[in-house]
Amino acid sequence: MSGAYGYFPGCSLKGAGVAYEESLLALFRLLGLPLAELEDWNCCGATSYMSIDERSAILLSSRNLLLAHKAGYRDVVAPCSACYLVLRKAQDYMERYPRIGKEVHAALGDGDLKVLNAIRVRHPLEVLYTDVGPGRIRQSLVRQWHGGRVACYYGCQMVRPYAEADRAHDPMRMDELLRAAGVPTVDYSLKTKCCGGSLTGTTHEVGVRLNYALLREAARKGADAIATVCPLCQYNLDAYQREIRRASHEPFDMPILYFSQILGWALGADTGALGLRRAISGRKTVQQWFSERRVEKEAYA
């Protein structure tokens, strides 16, 4: 199966973030980039383990790397920022701390660590930017954007501590790709701030307050929607909006989209295949924006 990208969905893309999976698969199919799901993949170790027991998290992730290696993939695409980070961290720790490397080796009973570290763990945003690029996106446009302005929100995990998918403090690749698709984006100062992660479930008030700041600033900067690269960011901003609206008395009803939904739509994917109907907030806006409207071919000739 070499040649294709190994695809590690993680739990989110099969659950709350299924719209991300649907739109990402559709988008990659349109661009002729095959995403092949790893067989028998397991939890990446992120939310449940990383903060309590790093070792277990790394062991879990290293098994996924081993699966990818055995299946012959050079690249593993992990769309969820948490998965992306843990997979990358597992490699980094194996390399830096021989003790962890030994434990991984013992646990897997197999697996040359060098081979595991040679696999390129990639975020789909970076794949689109590097392997496709804004230029090809611009040329491949099928639909003309008639929706509103978008705040690109990168979250914390995709660019920190490994600034490989984009610049750590001022990432711009989602902005560039969306602009290439004719989508106006706003200068969003909170683009790498925390969405609260799983705090919305544990220390609820703190998590919700963080999301309030994100929504408020996006609105202040003139954005009509927020685009995300991570299922947890998307979920927090989307699902708690009603609660935030009630508590703040501010009339938020903002679509929280995946960048892949916007790009997939612009490149002509079947509107029904992008998971758009799964939106919770800003449903009316979503319906309006993603209606059929073909690019006038002459205008782009």
Place this chain on the structure above:
Amino acid sequence: MPERIVRIGVYTCHCGSNIAATVDVKAVAEFAATLPNVVLSRDYKYMCSDPGQDLIRQDIRSHALNRIVVASCSPHLHEHTFRTALKVGGLNPFYFHMVNIREQASWVHENRVQATRKAKDLVRAAVRRVAFHEPLKRGRVAIHPDVLVLGGGIAGIHAALTLANAGKHVYLVEKEPTIGGHMAKFDKTFPTLDCAACILTPKMSAVRSHPNITLWTYSEVVKVDGYVGNYKVKVLRHPRYIDEDLCAGCLDCLEACVYKQAKVPDAFNLGLSKRRPIYIPFPQAVPQVPVIDPETCIQFKSGKCKTTCVDACGERHAINLHAEPQAHEIEVGTVILATGFQTFDAARVPYYGYGRYGNVYTALEVERLVNASGPTAGQVVMRDGRTPQTVGIVHCVGSRDENTHRWCSRVCCMYSLKLAHLIKEHTGAEVFDFYIDIRTPGKGFEEFYQKLLNERVHFVRGRVAEVTDWVLDPSEEGRLVIRVEDTLAGFVRRIPVDMVVLATGLEPRADAPEIRRLFNISCAGEGFFLERHPKLAPVNTFTDGVFLAGCCQSPKDIPDTVAQAGAAAAEALALIDAGYIETEPNTAHVEESLCCGCKTCMSMCPYHAVSFLPEIYKSRVNEVLCKGCGTCVAACPSGAMRQNLFEDDEIFAEIEGILTNA
């Protein structure tokens, strides 16, 4: 010729208790007495003391000793002392070997038995080796009295004036069109608040008019050959297109330029103002001669300018648009490097918003804003035209930071305090200083800090997390918000301000590696030039005759820079006035009958000391340049390269001595 009958004296030192506490000195001395060729072995409390040295001198005579071994501390400290004792006692000073049983035995071991055994092994090795020593002679190198000072900031200016006042001829070479360096850009200096220009410009004029100083601005050193006392330096003088000898400094040409509006960002004002293609960096520039920038001058770009500047110059004919670069070859005996620093690029830390938000400034930009001869004539007006009501000064930008530079830049706390004072004085604004630690270790510095506290500047202790425009409260609308953990109050604060000043740190210049290659000097990990010893040779380098002054060596303030420049000048003067230096004889030399001319040695030599003589197809070592590192000796495939004090006999005897464990 070595003495045929070897008679060795061994002296084992207690060094008070430094050695004696861990090594059984008496046992070592008794052991040494049993070794072959040893006719005398003593132990003594302090061998380096006068009575200790006297022992050696007397024993040489009374016991007819002809080789001496001293087992004590590092040869770095006292090898010279003991060699001198040999010389006074009438022996060649190189009939000597020193054994380090302090740093290499007593100080690094705890087990007395094993430390003593190690000391004995080391002494045995020395005794075996010293038997093979040959008498050597130190060479002498004459010192050319002229000096090159590279860099015309306050360090270079002060060093050049000191040397020139002592009657030496100095070439002062500066890259920019004027001397003055960073100090010329400052408004006031801390902690006295005296005007930087008022104290600097008299020195600049003195340089210009001093008969012993040849000033070459807009010039670069492109090649350096030779060695201490005899450097040959090639200096390239870039054309400024205005002849320094003919120009009277009337500046009529500037007014006459076809550019009625200045359009080019002015580097001296850090881009805060514009200049014409023909310009003078600042009113008190030395030399007072304009420069034409061929990148922006219409005549250079298209050849279709009316060249009104040439007309304005008229009869003087000082403007020559066809001037070419000029190369000068000079000979100097010593060099002072005073090449300075550059400020940290604030755009490297995007979370502080420099380049993104117009009202975020670097400290050097604010120096220009508060300066009466700056772009706003001393008015603190922001890029959006407003005068700030609240100003936040962020310390340690590009200093004390794992992600950028780990060192403390030493001057930022004080210049931040100074700017806080000046901004308050100019605008009456409320000023916040965000600091990690306030560092004021200088004469009058802490008192200045106290003064600022009394002026009601707010000091917030904490590294700023970010400078942002996101708004949480309506009072923040249209302002910059500084987010910081106030580590004294114990909570995270958001402080809205109108203007942010980033106290950027000092870093090595981008061209520092080039300078290092030219003068064959080293740098420390962070890129500043490396001094020979951090405490005892702070202005010397590992290249003899090349000295350091100012911020090229490490960040420092003006008082320290001037002090160091004076020290560098004094070191150069000491060499010049001695007239010559003695060289160490532990150099490499080529046994020509064995040399096959493969040139392996040449590529290995880090000091460019090996040259090749094509007419006889052999390598030759310049003994003045050779530092005795031995790299070429080890590399030579035919064994032709040999080194004094490291002959094969000597090294093998020493190894056998170490390994023959009795």
